[in-house]
Amino acid sequence: MASTLLQTTVVGSYPQPDWLVNREMLSKMVPRTRVRELWRVPEAFLEQAQDDATLLAIRDMERAGIDIVTDGEMRRESYSNRFATALDGIDDEHPGEITNRVGQKTPVPRVVGKIRRTKPIELRDMQFLRSNTDRLAKITLPGPFTMGQQVRDEFYKDAEAMCMDYAAAVNEEAHDLVKAGADVIQLDEPWLRNNPEEAKRYAVKVINRALQGLTVPTVVHLCFGYAAVVRGGKPTGYAFLPQLADSIAQQISIESAQPRLDLGVLKDLAPKKIMLGVIDLADPGIETPQLVAERIRAGMKYVPPDKLLPAPDCGMKYLPRATAFGKLKALAEGAALLRKELQ
Structure with missing residues (x-):
């Protein structure tokens, strides 16, 4: 039983190679619209290049010893x-x-009709992931609120x-992803903390x-934003968190390493499982295993x-690959x- 305790996982993304995307351009944005000029590979060869990058991400996670892997989100601009x-x-x-709270304007898609999913979007991503790892495999979807x-x-x-x-569109996609072999479905909902009243x-x-109706473990991930994008201090608590105890998600994913979160909030989420961020993505240094264990122990108090499930605070997209590994x-x-201590 002890071997199944503290399964490690990632939030979703892993660094994309420099030959695949213009990382200097990427470092300045988290795109809401499509930004196809980010890709360095011509359209005719892009899918093949993304496949190769996905294999690199999967193998890095496996070599590192991660228990529940993703495709690294290699096919995504954000x-x-x-x-x-x-x-x-x-x-x-x-x-x-749209204009954020500090007056910064961001290009966003316009909703001009009823939102519907007319075809699979991430299905091939999941099929490729499933066919290239024998580990537990998770795939992420943007949450409906976000x-x-x-x-x-x-x-x-x-x-x-x-x-x-x-939400209906996400649900249709999620059911297809489960049929394709997803062991875990995760919704990314970082905007829950941006607009807690709504x-x-x-x-x-x-x-x-x-x-609704999913038969595999489900996760809701919320965070304070990518460390590379949200600079400076982060809040030490979530304005919207205890409410997720009423969701049907079995797991809640939170970042705690960089913001030094008061882990007493975890008591509000019983009986959920917690995907606990114990890797600080703002720190360019690599944590020692002992420091990671100390952060996990802090969570075990509650x-x-x-x-x-120990994890990084957030997606690792903006890190150098060697640092992420x-x-x-x-x-x-x-x-x-x-x-070993728990055996």
Whole structure:
């Protein structure tokens, strides 16, 4: 039993090779619209190049000792835009703008009709992942609440109704991904903490619709943003977290290493499993296994080891690949130290 405790995993993304994407351009953005000029490989060869990059990501995770792997999101410009812009009812060619709390304007897709999923989007990604690893395999989808925050709505004029249609589209995709061999389905919902008041009104409802009927473990990931993009100090607590105890997701994924989160909040999420961020992605250094074990132990004060899954704080997309690999190796070795203690 001890060998199944503290299963390690990743949030989703892994560094894309420099020959695949323009990482200097990528470092300045988290795209909401499609940004095809990010890709260095001509369209005719892009899928083949993305396949090769995906194999590199899978093998790095396996070599590092990670128990639940992903495809590294090698085919995505951002965690959300590939799925979000492929839905019917979305105009990505003539973007609108939204303004964040500090006045920064971001190009976003426009919602111009009813949101529908008319074809599979990540199905081949999951099929490729499943055929190239014998480890537990997870695939991520952008959450319906977050996608609703990343558009200019010119059709619904009702954010909840719009997000319910996003949720239906996510649910259809998720069921196909499970049929393709996904062992875990994760929703990325970082905007829950950006707009907690609106989230309190309907986020759990749309998350539950997105996860409806799934027969594999499901995760909701929320964070304070990529360390490479959100610079400076991060909050030490989530404005929207205890509410997720009412969701049907079996696991909640939070970052705690960089923001030095007060882990007492984990008590509010019982009886969920916790994907606990114990790798600080703002620190260019590589943690020691002992430091990782110490961070996991801090979580074990509030959550038993059979309900903890150690992970990085967030996606590793913006890190140098050598750094990402070293951090994942430390993650696996730190969890192994604690497994020995628990035997």
